Amino acid sequence: xxxxxxxxxxxxxxxxxxxxxxxxxxxxxxxxxxxxxxxxxxxxxxxxxxxxxxxxxxxxxxxxxxxxxxxxxxxxxxxxxxxxxxxxxxxxxxxxxxxxxxxxxxxxxxxxxxxxxxxxxxxxxxxxxxxxxxxxxxxxxxxxxxxxxxxxxxxxxxxxxxxxxxxxxxxxxxxxxxxxxxxxxxxxxxxxxxxxxxxxxxxxxxxxxxxxxxxxxxxxxxxxxxxxxxxxxxxxxxxxxxxxxxxxxxxxxxxxxxxxxxxxxxxxxxxxxxxxxxxx
Amino acid sequence: xxxxxxxxxxxxxxxxxxxxxxxxxxxxxxxxxxxxxxxxxxxxxxxxxxxxxxxxxxxxxxxxxxxxxxxxxxxxxxxxxxxxxxxxxxxxxxxxxxxxxxxxxxxxxxxxxxxxxxxxxxxxxxxxxxxxxxxxxxxxxxxxxxxxxxxxxxxxxxxxxxxxxxxxxxxxxxxxxxxxxxxxxxxxxxxxxxxxxxxxxxxxxxxxxxxxxxxxxxxxxxxxxxxxxxxxxxxxxxxxxxxxxxxxxxxxxxxxxxxxxxxxxxxxxxxxxxxxxxxxxxxxxxxxxxxxxxxxxxxxxxxxxxxxxxxxxxxxxxxxxxxxxxxxxxxxxxxxxxxxxxxxxxxxxxxxxxxxxxxxxxxxxxxxxxxx
Numbered sequence: 230x231x232x233x234x235x236x237x238x239x240x241x242x243x244x245x246x247x248x249x250x251x252x253x254x255x256x257x258x259x260x261x262x263x264x265x266x267x268x269x270x271x272x273x274x275x276x277x278x279x280x281x282x283x284x285x286x287x288x289x290x291x292x293x294x295x296x297x298x299x300x301x302x303x304x305x306x307x308x309x310x311x312x313x314x315x316x317x318x319x320x321x322x323x324x325x326x327x328x329x330x331x332x333x334x335x336x337x338x339x340x341x342x343x344x345x346x347x348x349x350x351x352x353x354x355x356x357x358x359x360x361x362x363x364x365x366x367x368x369x370x371x372x373x374x375x376x377x378x379x380x381x382x383x384x385x386x387x388x389x390x391x392x393x394x395x396x397x398x399x400x401x402x403x404x405x406x407x408x409x410x411x412x413x414x415x416x417x418x419x420x421x422x423x424x425x426x427x428x429x430x431x432x433x434x435x436x437x438x439x440x441x442x443x444x445x446x447x448x449x450x451x452x453x454x455x456x457x458x459x460x461x462x463x464x465x466x467x468x469x470x471x472x473x474x475x476x477x478x479x480x481x482x483x484x485x486x487x488x489x490x491x492x493x494x495x496x497x498x499x500x501x502x503x504x505x506x507x508x509x
Numbered sequence: 510x511x512x513x514x515x516x517x518x519x520x521x522x523x524x525x526x527x528x529x530x531x532x533x534x535x536x537x538x539x540x541x542x543x544x545x546x547x548x549x550x551x552x553x554x555x556x557x558x559x560x561x562x563x564x565x566x567x568x569x570x571x572x573x574x575x576x577x578x579x580x581x582x583x584x585x586x587x588x589x590x591x592x593x594x595x596x597x598x599x600x601x602x603x604x605x606x607x608x609x610x611x612x613x614x615x616x617x618x619x620x621x622x623x624x625x626x627x628x629x630x631x632x633x634x635x636x637x638x639x640x641x642x643x644x645x646x647x648x649x650x651x652x653x654x655x656x657x658x659x660x661x662x663x664x665x666x667x668x669x670x671x672x673x674x675x676x677x678x679x680x681x682x683x684x685x686x687x688x689x690x691x692x693x694x695x696x697x698x699x700x701x702x703x704x705x706x707x708x709x710x711x712x713x714x715x716x717x718x719x720x721x722x723x724x725x726x727x728x729x730x731x732x733x734x735x736x737x738x739x740x741x742x743x744x745x746x747x748x749x750x751x752x753x754x755x756x757x758x759x760x761x762x763x764x765x766x767x768x769x770x771x772x773x774x775x776x777x778x779x780x781x782x783x784x785x786x787x788x789x790x791x792x793x794x795x796x797x798x799x800x801x802x803x804x805x806x807x808x809x810x811x812x813x814x815x816x817x818x819x820x821x822x823x824x825x826x827x828x829x830x831x832x833x834x835x836x837x838x839x840x841x842x843x844x845x846x847x848x849x850x851x852x853x854x855x856x857x858x859x860x861x862x863x864x865x866x867x868x869x870x871x872x873x874x875x876x877x878x879x880x881x
Binding site: 420 | 581592609
């Protein structure tokens with residue numbers, strides 16, 4: 230067996246340092262006052278203003294119209310992240326189910342059409358998508374924020390591969406047991422895909438949470454602002470001799486990081502299971 | 510419970526590949542029928558057509574008096590046991606057994622009673638709360654059978670259910686399937702490629718080759734009167750020896766040897782394929798007419814010893830008792846009443862003794878042959 234040596238630990242520690250140090254710096258800096266940060270730059274020491282800063286960030290109404298707090302923004306981000314991830318899972322599972330289990334004309338062709346949309350990320354189709362949502366009068370709604378992002382080639386592909394690995398006999402046994410297409414999906418495929426769903430949920434939640442460009446375009450009403458946009462908003466107040474609230478920006482960045490980190494930590498075990506083994 | 514009538518059923522796949530060619534089988538109520546044949550002979554396809562998992566291209570399948578060609582598998586009143594068990598991995602054993610009943614809206618109390626009964630019968634009661642993952646292969650196969658039993662179907666369909674088990678377990682499960690089927694009296698259709706399984710389980714077995722029926726008959730009937738060289742070589746282990754010979758009058762010529770068949774010669778003279786089982790050859794006693802058997806190699810089976818070798822350059826296998834000491838080549842003799850004759854052209858069985866009926870001599874009617 231390979232015994233870990235001192236040098237291996239050095240490499241790992243170095244990696245950890247590179248990953249964690251910026252976060253620590255951001256956190257420490259966020260506990261200082263804005264003026265201090267402006268004067269002294271980033272800091273590695275405890276500034277002592279943790280409670281005030283985070284309280285302000287979470288509860289003070291900010292923005293131009295002054296009607297959104299950090300908590301509201303977090304809620305918006307949560308709605309976007311959850312809606313994005315869950316919607317994608319539902320949609321891509323159904324799409325994969327249709328592609329794998331129903332023999333319709335040009336099924337494979339349609340799969341590859343879906344697959345090639347991987348080459349067309351949101352950024353490429355952002356203007357037409359916006360135009361469609363605008364025509365439907367869905368700007369500044371959660372629907373408009375989430376629905377156009379739901380189609381997922383990645384998710385469809387993952388589930389297709391997974392469904393293909395489910396033995397045919399299971400479907401046949403279910404058919405003889407009197408389960409129709411819908412029952413088979415709900416009673417057999419969905420429970421079997423649990424780990425897959427968890428894995429995709431993590432990826433998609435983080436992806437949705439971190440969306441910046443699309444929410445910026447879709448929501449002009451500050452009531453719909455997400456955390457990621459909020460950070461930007463704080464730094465935007467650089468008018469005249471105002472010092473931007475660096476501490477609040479850092480605090481918000483830390484807060485914005487928390488939920489994805491928590492999700493990954495909580496689902497980690499399932500995530501690895503879902504991507505590496507199948508529960509058959 | 511019901512009879513199954515398979516009438517001139519064919520399966521034609523796209524590209525005009527005919528996997529099953531006009532097969533007809535009448536299965537009586539409560540009968541255990543085994544479909545046996547090499548892989549690709551269409552036996553699984555036939556079973557799956559009865560199950561409703563494959564469409565029927567031609568012909569009709571009836572369960573009881575109902576034509577079920579277009580009936581959904583769930584409505585056919587059949588239950589199937591699969592080779593890889595096909596248990597739902599995320600459900601407990603209890604849920605696996607109950608799933609089919611639940612979908613049929615059976616009352617909860619009834620489900621409980623039936624599952625309990627099946628579990629008792631199969632001795633899987635201690636595992637009802639476990640997931641299939643936590644069971645051994647044999648236990649999984651019992652659960653798969655339990656899933657079939659709880660439904661109380663008109664017919665059981667088995668698709669090579671023992672192929673995934675190890676040899677020892679296979680033998681004990683074989684016995685159990687047989688016992689269970691006798692006890693429940695449910696019509697069963699069983700697919701296997703293992704001739705031993707076919708012989709031991711079947712009330713009647715159906716030997717399939719290339720999508721056609723070669724022979725239908727009770728196991729011993731098929732063993733003792735194979736209808737063709739294919740059946741002769743497929744049923745029985747070791748496979749029946751098939752060698753070339755010539756019939757001239759009442760004599761069989763094998764190379765330079767002549768064997769007097771008396772009234773047992775086949776109807777037609779000329780070239781024949783002679784079939785003889787390994788156990789129907791024996792060592793010649795002193796002074797007996799004998800053939801020289803050149804030993805190639807020996808397989809020890811414990812109770813038996815299989816000697817492979819040649820007579821007149823034709824390969825043969827000989828089953829001898831292990832007590833006999835072997836040294837060099839052997840002198841062997843054939844039990845002439847146990848010989849089988851097949852046409853060398855189409856491999857069909859040639860009946861014996863008919864020529865004498867034509868020539869007016871006292872021929873043995875076929876019915877006087879040993880009653881199998």
